[in-house]
Amino acid sequence: METLSVTVETKQMTSIDEALSHLRVDGFCVLDGVIPEDEVDAVRRSVEETVTAVGRKTMVQGAKTCKGLIAHDQSLAPYLADDRMMSIAEALLGPHVRISMTTAAINYPGNERGTWHADWPFNQTKAGHIRMPYPDAVMHLTTIWMLSPFTEESGGTFIVPGSHRCSTNPTGGNGVDPLKPYPTEMHATGEAGSVLVFDSRLWHAVAPNRSDRPRVGVPVRYAPWWLNLNVLMPGSNERTRIMDETGLGENEVGPIPPDVYATLPENVKPLLRHWVRDQ
Numbered sequence: 704m705e706t707l708s709v710t711v712e713t714k715q716m717t718s719i720d721e722a723l724s725h726l727r728v729d730g731f732c733v734l735d736g737v738i739p740e741d742e743v744d745a746v747r748r749s750v751e752e753t754v755t756a757v758g759r760k761t762m763v764q765g766a767k768t769c770k771g772l773i774a775h776d777q778s779l780a781p782y783l784a785d786d787r788m789m790s791i792a793e794a795l796l797g798p799h800v801r802i803s804m805t806t807a808a809i810n811y812p813g814n815e816r817g818t819w820h821a822d823w824p825f826n827q828t829k830a831g832h833i834r835m836p837y838p839d840a841v842m843h844l845t846t847i848w849m850l851s852p853f854t855e856e857s858g859g860t861f862i863v864p865g866s867h868r869c870s871t872n873p874t875g876g877n878g879v880d881p882l883k884p885y886p887t888e889m890h891a892t893g894e895a896g897s898v899l900v901f902d903s904r905l906w907h908a909v910a911p912n913r914s915d916r917p918r919v920g921v922p923v924r925y926a927p928w929w930l931n932l933n934v935l936m937p938g939s940n941e942r943t944r945i946m947d948e949t950g951l952g953e954n955e956v957g958p959i960p961p962d963v964y965a966t967l968p969e970n971v972k973p974l975l976r977h978w979v980r981d982q
């Protein structure tokens with residue numbers, strides 16, 4: 704039987720079981736070589752062009768994003784149902800996993816440090832969040848697809864290992880200054896083509912890019928079938944109601960038009976089918 708392998712930060716090859724153990728204990732792992740070396744540059748160029756054309760600035764100075772990336776740019780689509788990625792997602796979230804968000808994240812040289820947060824639905828500043836103290840369960844996975852090398856210099860995402868087991872995070876006023884370095888923080892690093900996988904509860908932050916090239920990443924989130932994603936969909940009743948009732952903002956993920964969906968690889972379609980709407 705073929706042995707599936709991943710790389711943790713020490714670059715040692717390890718099995719899916721070891722990756723899962725790393726995810727459970729530390730809250731993250733890095734899968735190497737998910738996008739082949741000779742294909743990753745083309746994906747990076749395409750995503751950079753898309754962000755230049757339709758991207759927006761973020762709250763972090765020097766960073767730009769494109770939310771709902773897959774509707775604008777399908778260059779990453781062939782890799783999203785990678786065997787190792789899906790084995791990990793299904794082991795942690797069960798069958799019928801769905802992708803909740805695809806977002807380009809480019810940090811240009813000189814960008815500032817971002818704030819500590821856990822991702823949706825644990826970010827307490829967003830309208831549709833699970834109120835803290837939240838239960839100790841894996842409910843959403845965040846992945847960041849490294850389209851350029853993630854190093855300490857280029858601003859590999861800051862993470863706090865083990866923080867996913869905490870029932871709170873700095874977005875909820877838990878006493879941790881969201882802007883200050885945390886004593887046990889580290890950079891998630893990897894070659895272009897690697898994927899950082901983490902429990903969405905893990906505290907993380909944008910790191911300064913001190914290199915002379917853009918650091919190009921694509922956060923892709925994987926959700927269990929039962930997690931209600933409608934609050935992310937512009938125009939949905941739930942989004943309107945929850946945002947009106949809380950007065951808070953929320954991530955927005957635009958629909959995938961049917962003609963774009965038709966071009967996606969067959970093994971990726973089930974991950975994105977729930978997001979197809981006429982615009």
Ligand SMILES: O=C(O)CCC(=O)C(=O)O
Nearest residue numbers: 808860908909910920922
């Ligand atoms: O770009 C990064 O390194 C981190 C992005 C991030 O914090 C996020 O998408 O929630």
